[in-house]
Amino acid sequence: MILFASVFLFLVALSISIVGYSLHYGISPMPSPRKAREKITALLPISEGKVYELGSGWGHLIFPLARRFPNLSLYAYEGSFVPWLVSTLLQKGLGYPNLHITRKDFFQISLKEADGIVCYLYPAAMRRLKKKLEEEGKPGLFVLSYAFSIPGWKAKKEVPLGDLLNSKVYLYVL
Numbered sequence: 001m002i003l004f005a006s007v008f009l010f011l012v013a014l015s016i017s018i019v020g021y022s023l024h025y026g027i028s029p030m031p032s033p034r035k036a037r038e039k040i041t042a043l044l045p046i047s048e049g050k051v052y053e054l055g056s057g058w059g060h061l062i063f064p065l066a067r068r069f070p071n072l073s074l075y076a077y078e079g080s081f082v083p084w085l086v087s088t089l090l091q092k093g094l095g096y097p098n099l100h101i102t103r104k105d106f107f108q109i110s111l112k113e114a115d116g117i118v119c120y121l122y123p124a125a126m127r128r129l130k131k132k133l134e135e136e137g138k139p140g141l142f143v144l145s146y147a148f149s150i151p152g153w154k155a156k157k158e159v160p161l162g163d164l165l166n167s168k169v170y171l172y173v174l
């Protein structure tokens with residue numbers, strides 16, 4: 001009975017953490033769909049250099065990228081505790097040496113070193129990210145965004161995924 005109650009309380013605590021961080025960041029750690037991940041992988045313009053994932057959730061996008069591009073240095077930033085913990089434990093098991101997962105608000109990091117950004121965020125975050133990219137992004141920096149465009153920027157490519165929501169992957173080059 002005590003074990004059952006402890007497991008129940010533990011699960012409740014995890015759920016409260018996920019909901020709390022979703023409210024804080026304005027989005028839940030919902031994984032990108034398989035089609036989007038495949039498209040981002042296919043469109044990735046470089047196979048060496050530094051790519052940042054902003055809001056890496058449970059790692060659904062960053063793990064396939066780490067496997068497919070072993071010569072890329074991948075820096076994943078996730079603010080929500082539970083998805084960060086799960087993806088960090090998974091990485092310890094999978095052991096991709098080119099992947100670095102950090103628990104941090106990505107608006108607090110510098111993007112000056114990044115050669116590319118991948119993300120699946122939401123409109124308000126894209127507006128804020130636009131300003132940050134214009135201040136810190138180096139020439140040639142690419143951005144691959146699933147579902148949400150960067151307002152006011154002209155995409156180099158807009159690739160429809162052919163799903164019911166008519167969602168797209170956007171490729172930008174600074």
Ligand SMILES: C[S@@+](CC[C@H](N)C(=O)[O-])C[C@H]1O[C@@H](n2cnc3c(N)ncnc32)[C@H](O)[C@@H]1O
Nearest residue numbers: 025029030031032055056057060079080105106
């Ligand atoms: C829709 S999920 C996408 C997850 C993952 N990128 C994928 O494709 O499966 C967005 C993630 O961004 C995280 N996030 C949003 N704003 C953030 C911020 N400012 N700093 C760190 N993480 C953030 C959320 O916690 C959430 O896990």
